[in-house]
Amino acid sequence: MRALVVIERLADGVDELSLQALAFGRGLAGGPDVHALAVGEGGADLAPLLGAHGVSEVHVAEHEAFVSYAPPAVARAVVDLVERLSPGLVLAAGSDRGNEVLARAAAMVELPFAANCVDATTGDPLRVTRQRWGGSLLEEAELAGAPALLTVAPHVVAAAPVDGAEATVDTFTPTLSPDELAVRVVEHVRAEAAGVSLSDANVVVSGGRGTGSAEGFAVLEELAELLRGAVGCSRAVTMAGWRPHTDQVGQTGTKIAPDIYIACGISGATQHMAGCKGAKKILAINVDPEASIMASADYAVIGDLHEVVPAVSAEIRKARGT
Amino acid sequence: MRVLVCVKRVPMTGGRIVLTEDAQEIDTAHLGFTISPHEECGIEEAARLIEAHGGESVVLTLGAAEAEEQLRDAMALGIDRALHLDSEGSEWDGQATAEAITNAIRAEEAASGTFDLVFFGNESADAGGFQVGIRVAHALGRPCVTGLKGIAVEGSGVRCEQEVPGGRDVYRIPFPAIVTVKEGLNLPHYPSVPAKLRAQRQPVDTATPARQEQRLRKLRLVVPESRGKRAEVLGEGPAAAERVVEVLREIGVA
Numbered sequence: 284m285r286a287l288v289v290i291e292r293l294a295d296g297v298d299e300l301s302l303q304a305l306a307f308g309r310g311l312a313g314g315p316d317v318h319a320l321a322v323g324e325g326g327a328d329l330a331p332l333l334g335a336h337g338v339s340e341v342h343v344a345e346h347e348a349f350v351s352y353a354p355p356a357v358a359r360a361v362v363d364l365v366e367r368l369s370p371g372l373v374l375a376a377g378s379d380r381g382n383e384v385l386a387r388a389a390a391m392v393e394l395p396f397a398a399n400c401v402d403a404t405t406g407d408p409l410r411v412t413r414q415r416w417g418g419s420l421l422e423e424a425e426l427a428g429a430p431a432l433l434t435v436a437p438h439v440v441a442a443a444p445v446d447g448a449e450a451t452v453d454t455f456t457p458t459l460s461p462d463e464l465a466v467r468v469v470e471h472v473r474a475e476a477a478g479v480s481l482s483d484a485n486v487v488v489s490g491g492r493g494t495g496s497a498e499g500f501a502v503l504e505e506l507a508e509l510l511r512g513a514v515g516c517s518r519a520v521t522m523a524g525w526r527p528h529t530d531q532v533g534q535t536g537t538k539i540a541p542d543i544y545i546a547c548g549i550s551g552a553t554q555h556m557a558g559c560k561g562a563k564k565i566l567a568i569n570v571d572p573e574a575s576i577m578a579s580a581d582y583a584v585i586g587d588l589h590e591v592v593p594a595v596s597a598e599i600r601k602a603r604g605t
Numbered sequence: 606m607r608v609l610v611c612v613k614r615v616p617m618t619g620g621r622i623v624l625t626e627d628a629q630e631i632d633t634a635h636l637g638f639t640i641s642p643h644e645e646c647g648i649e650e651a652a653r654l655i656e657a658h659g660g661e662s663v664v665l666t667l668g669a670a671e672a673e674e675q676l677r678d679a680m681a682l683g684i685d686r687a688l689h690l691d692s693e694g695s696e697w698d699g700q701a702t703a704e705a706i707t708n709a710i711r712a713e714e715a716a717s718g719t720f721d722l723v724f725f726g727n728e729s730a731d732a733g734g735f736q737v738g739i740r741v742a743h744a745l746g747r748p749c750v751t752g753l754k755g756i757a758v759e760g761s762g763v764r765c766e767q768e769v770p771g772g773r774d775v776y777r778i779p780f781p782a783i784v785t786v787k788e789g790l791n792l793p794h795y796p797s798v799p800a801k802l803r804a805q806r807q808p809v810d811t812a813t814p815a816r817q818e819q820r821l822r823k824l825r826l827v828v829p830e831s832r833g834k835r836a837e838v839l840g841e842g843p844a845a846a847e848r849v850v851e852v853l854r855e856i857g858v859a
Contacts, residue, residue, distance in 0.1 A: 379751070379752055383752070386735055390736070395820035398728070398736070408822075415733050417730075417733065418829070420622050420631070422827075423823075424823050425821075426820070427821075427822070466748045466750060469777055473772040510853070512858075522793075531789070535642045535787070535788040535789075551620055553622060554642075554730070564856060566839075566849070576620075578834075578836075579831065580834070580836035581836060582836055582838075583837070584840055587842070591843055591845060593843075594844075594845075598849070598850045602850060
């Protein structure tokens with residue numbers, strides 16, 4: 284079966300999640316007939332890298348609309364290729380942009396779309412297993428119609444180079460209507476650099492309702508600083524206004540993957556665990572030994588975070604002789 | 606201005622998801638329900654916009670009869686009026702949901718005028734389809750920006766901000782427009798008791814659209830296997846600190 288995979292580009296290559304989608308798509312296609320779409324100038328430069336990830340042909344959509352992200356224009360490029368190549372499968376990464384572009388393409392061609400799949404089996408209809416509740420629940424479903432449009436949930440398959448030959452390059456100009464040119468990024472506002480970012484931190488020290496107040500985070504900030512980590516929090520905390528939403532770990536907050544997640548006074552609602560399940564280790568500090576977070580934690584300290592956390596900071600200082 | 610907010614009733618799942626025996630639904634016998642989180646911010650934003658600019662705000666849901674609870678919650682938070690599309694209990698896929706909402710918007714606009722702005726959540730907390738707002742925008746031929754963390758009315762359109770690595774991307778689109786929003790757009794307020802009481806008396810218009818064929822057809826739900834661990838208890842209270850630091854060292858972070 285022929286697969287078309289929509290690639291998200293970085294300044295210097297291809298986004299890791301797109302390479303994962305390629306690996307997933309190649310497996311599902313069950314053969315070498317894997318095409319990729321890359322939009323914008325310089326897309327042809329990706330031919331060696333995409334070839335090494337199993338792409339036989341890369342289609343480069345060129346248009347002045349692609350100088351910045353223009354989601355309806357990208358979706359139209361997908362639809363143009365669907366009409367020309369008749370793929371059985373159209374895939375993208377289950378990222379913000381991957382989900383957006385495939386949903387737009389699905390609307391244009393009036394087909395169903397399955398977001399964040401973790402598994403799929405070809406057949407008529409195609410059968411998928413997809414994430415609900417940010418991955419806390421899975422759904423098995425049938426996806427009718429052809430081509431099957433789906434995105435691949437992040438980090439369920441690894442990118443897998445195959446030593447393929449350089450992909451051939453096809454350059455084309457999609458036919459864009461004025462409406463499809465009207466929605467595009469017109470400005471980028473840079474974030475102020477503010478220490479270690481939550482999504483990249485190796486250590487995240489996070490607080491829940493158990494912190495009791497905004498002031499209750501002082502001891503967490505102290506520990507995070509000692510470990511050069513970031514401070515996070517649960518949804519209960521942001522809803523109470525104790526911390527900004529940018530600190531929130533969870534299904535509707537930031538998804539993190541630190542070496543260790545230190546969860547202080549956090550009960551472990553599914554909404555929260557969907558955001559921290561990527562952590563390599565979880566240490567739960569909680570007064571309640573029956574808290575549901577204990578089922579997902581590697582380590583636990585039973586006790587009041589207001590006493591335990593300062594004691595840990597003091598122990599680190601003592602060990603460092605500071 | 607006229608603003609519509611589309612919301613979904615979802616269960617508050619707590620710590621552990623339990624399914625019904627037929628694995629078709631979450632067992633909600635012991636659960637409360639809420640408005641899907643992204644959409645709570647849509648309600649807050651719509652109420653603020655109408656307070657600032659005047660006009661009318663409307664909330665719409667496709668859901669079971671019980672979803673009237675979430676429509677009244679929205680009215681307690683400042684939304685003027687509610688439309689309930691009764692799904693008669695069953696779950697609808699993204700395409701069928703979008704079609705029913707599109708038809709409802711057309712009917713409502715024919716009677717009361719165009720909505721300058723329609724809010725959706727970027728994705729629902731439960732099904733996570735990432736598509737209903739986009740499909741409605743396409744069907745109505747309106748510009749749509751997704752996943753907003755910032756929005757401001759500028760003349761006869763809106764400036765939209767999306768969070769991306771390293772900062773924010775900005776879009777400008779004219780009215781009438783459709784936006785999908787994310788939690789963090791604003792901090793929703795809690796309703797006052799008088800507002801809650803008032804919302805109980807406000808009208809809810811109900812329609813029962815025909816259920817279309819499901820093209821993303823749910824077969825069953827599966828609770829993923831947990832990590833299957835039992836946490837190693839490092840100690841109780843501050844006395845555990847020494848052992849905690851040992852573990853942090855083993856991991857290589859202290």
